[in-house]
Amino acid sequence: MAQTQQPSTEGKTIRDIHTKEIDLVDRDPKKINEEIVQVEFEDVIAEPEGTHSFDGVWKISHTAFTVSKYWCYRIISAIFGIPLALIWGFFFACISFCHIWAVVPCIKSYLIEIQCISQIYAVCVRTFCDPVFEALGKVFSSIRVAIRKEA
Numbered sequence: 001m002a003q004t005q006q007p008s009t010e011g012k013t014i015r016d017i018h019t020k021e022i023d024l025v026d027r028d029p030k031k032i033n034e035e036i037v038q039v040e041f042e043d044v045i046a047e048p049e050g051t052h053s054f055d056g057v058w059k060i061s062h063t064a065f066t067v068s069k070y071w072c073y074r075i076i077s078a079i080f081g082i083p084l085a086l087i088w089g090f091f092f093a094c095i096s097f098c099h100i101w102a103v104v105p106c107i108k109s110y111l112i113e114i115q116c117i118s119q120i121y122a123v124c125v126r127t128f129c130d131p132v133f134e135a136l137g138k139v140f141s142s143i144r145v146a147i148r149k150e151a
Contacts, residue, residue: 041062
């Protein structure tokens with residue numbers, strides 16, 4: 001499927017994200033599951049020196065593990081993949097909706113209100129606290145400490 005391009009807005013081309021091509025070879029382009037679910041036969045079953053099964057048993061075990069893991073994953077993903085994709089799509093759509101329509105506006109509103117309050121607070125500090133601290137600074141600036149050793 002090719003990306004459909006919609007009319008240009010202010011020199012920018014708008015692309016429809018629902019029709020973009022997906023890569024059927026590299027299905028984890030951002031490598032989010034690279035270290036988590038890559039479990040091979042050698043990661044799970046290993047025979048140390050001195051305790052080896054028959055070569056045929058080892059080969060059949062390797063094949064049984066690999067094939068059963070492959071087909072079990074395919075069957076489970078065929079049964080549950082689409083329903084879970086719908087659930088996760090709905091979930092992330094709800095999160096996006098809440099973030100766009102509730103969280104960000106609340107934060108922006110808070111920042112606008114706090115800016116007004118911070119200006120009032122700054123005026124109060126400059127009016128009432130600055131003179132007091134300046135006076136205390138002048139009082140304590142005349143204090144001299146001398147250390148003498150008496151023998």
